[in-house]
Amino acid sequence: xxxxxxxxxxxxxxxxxxxxxxxxxxxxxxxxxxxxxxxxxxxxxxxxxxxxxxxxxxxxxxxxxxxxxxxxxxxxxxxxxxxxxxxxxxxxxxxxxxxxxxxxxxxxxxxxxxxxxxxxxxxxxxxxxxxxxxxxxxxxxxxxxxxxxxxxxxxxxxxxxxxxxxxxxxxxxxxxxxxxxxxxxxxxxxxxxxxxxxxxxxxxxxxxxxxxxxxxxxxxxxxxxxxxxxxxxxxxxxxxxxxxxxxxxxxxxxxxxxxxxxxxxxxxxxxxxxxxxxxxxxxxxxxxxxxxxxxxxxxxxxxxxxxxxxxxxxxxxxxxxxxxxxxxxxxxxxxxxxxxxxxxxxxxxxxxxxxxxxxxxxxxxxxxxxxxxxxxxxxxxxxxxxxxxxxxxxxxxxxxxxxxxxxxxxxxxxxxxxxxxxxxxxxxxxxxxxxxxxxxxxxxxxxxxxxxxxxxxxxxxxxxxxxxxxxxxxxxxxxxxxxxxxxxxxxxxxxxxxxxxxxxxxxxxxxxxxxxxxxxxxxxxxxxxxxxxxxxxxxxxxxxxxxxxxxxxxxxxxxxxxxxxxxxxxxxxxxxxxxxxxxxxxxxxxxxxxxxxxxxxxxxxxxxxxxxxxxxxxxxxxxxxxxxxxxxxxxxxxxxxxxxxxxxxxxxxxxxxxxxxxxxxxxxxxxxxxxxxxxxxxxxxxxxxx
Ligand code: ADP
Ligand code: MG
Numbered sequence: 030x031x032x033x034x035x036x037x038x039x040x041x042x043x044x045x046x047x048x049x050x051x052x053x054x055x056x057x058x059x060x061x062x063x064x065x066x067x068x069x070x071x072x073x074x075x076x077x078x079x080x081x082x083x084x085x086x087x088x089x090x091x092x093x094x095x096x097x098x099x100x101x102x103x104x105x106x107x108x109x110x111x112x113x114x115x116x117x118x119x120x121x122x123x124x125x126x127x128x129x130x131x132x133x134x135x136x137x138x139x140x141x142x143x144x145x146x147x148x149x150x151x152x153x154x155x156x157x158x159x160x161x162x163x164x165x166x167x168x169x170x171x172x173x174x175x176x177x178x179x180x181x182x183x184x185x186x187x188x189x190x191x192x193x194x195x196x197x198x199x200x201x202x203x204x205x206x207x208x209x210x211x212x213x214x215x216x217x218x219x220x221x222x223x224x225x226x227x228x229x230x231x232x233x234x235x236x237x238x239x240x241x242x243x244x245x246x247x248x249x250x251x252x253x254x255x256x257x258x259x260x261x262x263x264x265x266x267x268x269x270x271x272x273x274x275x276x277x278x279x280x281x282x283x284x285x286x287x288x289x290x291x292x293x294x295x296x297x298x299x300x301x302x303x304x305x306x307x308x309x310x311x312x313x314x315x316x317x318x319x320x321x322x323x324x325x326x327x328x329x330x331x332x333x334x335x336x337x338x339x340x341x342x343x344x345x346x347x348x349x350x351x352x353x354x355x356x357x358x359x360x361x362x363x364x365x366x367x368x369x370x371x372x373x374x375x376x377x378x379x380x381x382x383x384x385x386x387x388x389x390x391x392x393x394x395x396x397x398x399x400x401x402x403x404x405x406x407x408x409x410x411x412x413x414x415x416x417x418x419x420x421x422x423x424x425x426x427x428x429x430x431x432x433x434x435x436x437x438x439x440x441x442x443x444x445x446x447x448x449x450x451x452x453x454x455x456x457x458x459x460x461x462x463x464x465x466x467x468x469x470x471x472x473x474x475x476x477x478x479x480x481x482x483x484x485x486x487x488x489x490x491x492x493x494x495x496x497x498x499x500x501x502x503x504x505x506x507x508x509x510x511x512x513x514x515x516x517x518x519x520x521x522x523x524x525x526x527x528x529x530x531x532x533x534x535x536x537x538x539x540x541x542x543x544x545x546x547x548x549x550x551x552x553x554x555x556x557x558x559x560x561x562x563x564x565x566x567x568x569x570x571x572x573x574x575x576x577x578x579x580x581x582x583x584x585x586x587x588x589x590x591x592x593x594x595x596x597x598x599x600x601x602x603x604x605x606x607x608x609x610x611x612x613x614x615x616x617x618x619x620x621x622x623x624x625x626x627x628x629x630x631x632x633x634x635x636x637x638x639x640x641x642x643x644x645x646x647x648x649x650x651x652x653x654x655x656x657x658x659x660x661x662x663x664x665x666x667x668x669x670x671x672x673x674x675x676x677x678x679x680x681x682x683x684x685x686x687x688x689x690x691x692x693x694x695x696x697x698x699x700x701x702x703x704x705x706x707x708x709x710x711x712x713x714x715x716x717x718x719x
Contacts (some may be wrong), residue, residue, distance in 0.1 A: 032702050037201045038065040045197050047190075055186040056194065065706070068198035068226065069664050070191060072178030075232055078146045078163070079175065084118035088151035094121075095167065098141045101134045112137065114145065121149075122157040123164070142167050162189065178232050192230075199230050205706070208699035209250070210681070219247040240670035248665040250674050253457070255707035256661060257682035258700060260460035265686050267461075268311045272439035273415050275307040278338030281331045284363045288327065295469035296324050302465045303332045303443065307416075313441035316422070316459050319467030320636040321447045321600035322474070322575075328467070329418045329443060330360040336441075337369040337396035341415030344398045346405070346433060348424035350375045350546070351553045355575050356420065357399040364397055374400035374409070376546075405432040416441040423448065447600070448593060449636035451644045453672040456679040457661055468637055477603040479611040479631045481587070481619075490583060490612055491532050497581055498533055498562040504581035506565045507598055509589045519543055519567065525585070526565040536562040568594070577605040587613035588623040592643035596636055622646060644669060 031039060042048050042056045042064060060066040078093040086092060096114035104110040104125075110133055112123040123145065125133060137143060147161035163173045180191040204223040207214075220228065225244035232238055239245065285292065292300070299317055306313035317325050333343040345360075347353040357373040364371045372386045372395045389395035393412030398404060414437030419430055422444035434440045450458050482490060494504055506529065508522040519541050526539040538561035540552045556564045557576050564579075568590075582602045587595060595613070603609040613627055629642045647669070660668055666675075689697045 031705050034203055034205065034702065035065075035705055037203065038063065038068065038198075038706070040064050040201075042067055042194075045194055045201075048194065052186065052190075055183055059181060059183045059186065059191065064198050064201055067194050068202055070180055070195050071229060071664075072180050072192070072195075072232060072238065074179045075235060075238065076177045076179055077175070078173050078177060080144065082118045083116045083121060083156075086119070086121065086149045086151070086156055088149060091146070091148050091162070093144065093146040093163075093173070095142065095144050096121075098137050098139050098143060100139060103131065103134075114143065119156075122155060123161055124157050124159045126160070137164065144170055144173060146173055176233065178230060195230055199226060202226055205702055206699040208696060208703040209247075209254075210696070213681075217246065217250075218243050219250070220244055222247070222251060240667045245665065246671065246674065249663075249667065249671045250678060251703060252663055252665045252707055253671065253674055253678035254681055254700075255703050256663075256709050257456065257460055257678045258685065258704060259709040261682040261686045262690075264314065264461045265690060267314055270312050270439045271310060272312040272441060273339065273341060274310040275335055275339045275341065275415065275441075277304050277308065278335045280338040280367050280369070281334040283367050284334045285331050287363055287366060290471065292327075293324065293467070293469045293471055295319070295467040296328050299325075299465040299467055300328050300331055302463070303328070304335070306463065307332065307335060307441060312439050313416075313443065314462050315442070316444045316446060316462040316464045317467060318446050318449060318464060320449065320470070321597060322470065322604055323447075323467040324471055325445045325447075325467060326356055326359055326420075329445065330363065332443065333360070333397050333416065333418070334364065334367065334369060336416045337364075339415075341413050342390070342393065342396050342398070342411050342437075343416040343418060344400070344404050344411070344414060344433060344436075345418040345420065346425070347399070347401060347420040350377065350401050350550050351557070352420065353399055353401045360397070360399065369397055370395040371397040371399065374398055374403045376401060376403050378403065402429065405429060405436070409436065411436050413437065414440055416443065418443045418445065420445045422446055447597060447636075449596075449640040451641045452637070453641075453675060454644070454660060454668055456675055457666075457668070460679060460682075466637065468635070470634075473606060474603060475606060475608055476634050477582070477599055477609045477611045479599065479613065481613045481615060481627045481631065483617045484586075484614050485617070487614065490614065491529065494529075494563065494581065494583070495533055498536070501578075502581060503556065503559065503561070503576065503579040504563045504583060505579060505598075505601060506563055506583045507585060508565065508567055509584075509586045522565055522567050529563055529565065533563055536560075537565060538563070539565045541567045568598075575604055576601070580605070580607050580609040582609075582611040583614060584612070585614045586616060587627065588615045588619060592626050592630060592639050592646075593636070595630055596639045599630070600636075 041062060042060070043053050044064060045067065048056060056067060060070050076091045080093045080095050083094055083096070094116060096116050098112060099115050099120065100113040102111040102113070110125040110131070112133065113120060114123060143164055144167060145158060145161045146163040147158045150157050150159060165172050178192060180188045180195060182188040182191055202223060204221065207221065209219065219225070220243060225247040228237060228244040229248065236242055237244070240249065303313070303315060306315055317328065319325050329345060333345070336343045345356055347356055353373065353375055357371070361371040361373070370389065372389055374386055378386060386395070387409060390398055391410045391412060417434050417440050419425060422430070423446060434442065444462065455464055497504065506525065508525055522539060522541055526537055530537045538552050538556055540549055544552070552564070555561050559578060579602050582599055584590065584595060584598055599611045602611065613630070615623070615627070619627070626643070626646060629639060633639060685700065692698065692701050
């Protein structure tokens with residue numbers, strides 16, 4: 030239940046003065062539906078309204094002048110009302126549009142002294158100021174704030190109105206009980222929450238706008254702690270549910286030793302961590318993070334052997350049919366060899382075949398199910414489902430993952446992701462999971478030779494491609510998502526495929542997001558079987574698809590992709606022992622940052638390092654890219670500027686929950702106010718992995 034002290038902040042924006050039916054939707058769009066959301070609008074810049082001389086006026090700047098009114102030029106037809114004003118160093122025209130303009134003459138008679146403040150324009154009409162922000166007599170100069178915070182605005186709602194609403198929201202903001210540790214506050218020199226809010230809306234200098242200023246750090250820390258707390262509580266709740274204790278078994282050792290290769294150190298470590306979870310009697314919630322091809326699937330396979338040895342069942346779910354099929358091909362042989370029945374269940378299974386598979390799962394004859402969305406359909410039942418493995422976990426919705434887990438009791442969860450997240454951000458994205466990193470590649474892989482090539486040398490690239498294809502090599506050709514519209518991107522990919530067919534013949538395939546799933550699978554299968562030599566694709570190419578014979582990856586307009594994405598695309602080649610190449614085609618000239626990004630990619634193949642460097646280069650500026658990697662949509666916390674606070678908040682939250690799991694002591698009660706203030710619970714389901 031929401032504490033009463035927060036009621037004023039959770040009132041609708043219409044409770045603010047001047048917010049009626051016209052303004053409310055604008056504020057909703059800009060901020061949100063509650064007073065709290067308006068309180069959380071942040072000024073992005075400052076205007077200093079210190080008077081200057083007209084001779085110093087500069088086009089485009091917000092400036093302030095002390096002037097004398099010299100002449101009124103009344104409006105005629107569509108012409109605005111103009112007032113000529115001057116100081117000893119020059120003159121300018123004030124411009125007013127609108128019907129009330131004729132009051133201007135009585136309010137500002139010729140000869141009157143005025144202070145005017147607003148944006149200076151210098152164009153073919155001469156020097157002017159359209160609708161000054163302020164125009165007051167010198168006695169009323171205190172009506173003009175010396176320093177004014179400028180807020181984001183929207184059509185129909187100018188920055189100054191927004192500021193007025195924010196100030197009113199601030200007046201409504203009560204002092205809240207302190208939820209932070211006093212020693213920590215003192216050490217960081219953090220103000221109270223109320224003081225921090227007040228400073229946010231009344232910055233005293235440019236430094237106050239910086240995310241590194243004490244009040245902004247305080248607000249960021251509050252937000253991070255609220256989020257970390259919510260995740261720590263969820264994790265603790267999951268832990269309290271008793272789950273089947275699954276000991277390490279000889280079966281798992283058997284499958285493992287039967288493999289034609291030895292585990293890497295990182296794989297061994299991950300498997301040991303999983304073993305610890307499964308044997309603990311608590312529900313496992315573990316994410317295995319590792320580049321495409323780092324060997325996550327075989328680790329999962331060993332854990333599934335343990336579950337089977339203990340008499341339980343596991344389900345491995347992949348986002349596409351072709352991926353499910355590949356997983357099945359990887360693990361069914363070794364598992365069947367030790368007597369663990371394994372079935373593949375996809376949307377393609379119909380009639381008697383499907384009935385037979387369902388019966389095997391329901392009766393417990395099959396211990397492992399590999400499949401797609403088909404796995405969580407209502408008619409699928411398990412005898413004793415004890416572990417669920419989700420591949421590419423972000424490709425599934427919470428509800429989908431939960432439907433599968435609901436087919437057993439207190440089911441252990443293992444999620445797998447090939448999207449490397451910088452370590453500093455791991456807590457914000459996966460704070461409610463335990464994370465194992467497979468940060469080591471199996472030996473014997475040849476690094477992919479990566480080159481950046483300007484677009485105007487494309488003919489050369491195509492020529493090489495023809496030679497390679499003639500000698501049996503296969504290539505991916507990726508076209509970027511350029512525009513917002515899928516249709517025009519599709520057109521680009523289609524015309525690229527047509528151009529390549531002119532040179533390379535009919536063995537050029539095309540795959541894109543608009544293709545029905547069955548056709549997508551068919552094209553992918555043709556490519557995997559070697560019937561196509563070049564596969565032109567928009568970015569939909571399934572992450573993780575294994576086509577060992579594909580050795581060339583061409584990425585068009587590489588400068589438009591995020592580093593992590595480029596890295597993942599490149600990861601689709603270099604699977605075998607053969608030499609592979611990645612060509613990054615770009616439109617010259619490259620910006621300096623783009624240049625550095627492509628350089629990083631050329632120099633390293635380590636997904637974690639790339640993610641780390643990417644974050645550094647973006648400085649946290651690329652909100653979209655971050656959101657794609659699962660970074661929460663924070664209001665105050667900045668992934669880069671506040672990276673030190675993320676770890677602290679994580680530790681803090683764990684300690685709090687360990688000492689006071691129900692948040693009942695004095696600080697605990699205040700922390701509940703914090704949690705409600707940020708309301709993480711509402712949006713949290715979306716990010717829930719279990
Ligand atoms: P991921 O799921 O992380 O993308 P996979 O488990 O599918 O990776 O492994 C990719 C390929 O590498 C598979 O063919 C697998 O058999 C092989 N592989 C896995 N671990 C090793 C290892 N330690 N040494 C050599 N090959 C390995
Ligand atoms: Mg995989």
